[in-house]
Amino acid sequence: IVVVVYLPAEDESVFTETFRSRGVRSRVTLITAAVTSKSVYYNHFPVNLLRNVGLLNVMTSHVLVVDADMIPA
Numbered sequence: 001i002v003v004v005v006y007l008p009a010e011d012e013s014v015f016t017e018t019f020r021s022r023g024v025r026s027r028v029t030l031i032t033a034a035v036t037s038k039s040v041y042y043n044h045f046p047v048n049l050l051r052n053v054g055l056l057n058v059m060t061s062h063v064l065v066v067d068a069d070m071i072p073a
Contacts, residue, residue: 001027
């Protein structure tokens with residue numbers, strides 16, 4: 001399982017620690033896209049970039065891309 005999270009750089013370490021402290025299994029790969037105010041992506045959510053980073057890190061033949069506003073049935 002690959003989880004790609006987009007967040008401000010100043011929140012990255014706290015988020016990563018919290019994510020891992022919740023007992024997330026080791027098979028879950030967390031990739032953070034942490035941006036600073038100087039980043040090109042600071043004011044523009046890079047949906048295609050995040051999807052592509054996630055897809056490049058998947059090691060299976062099946063993929064389900066889930067956005068934050070999607071609720072699986």
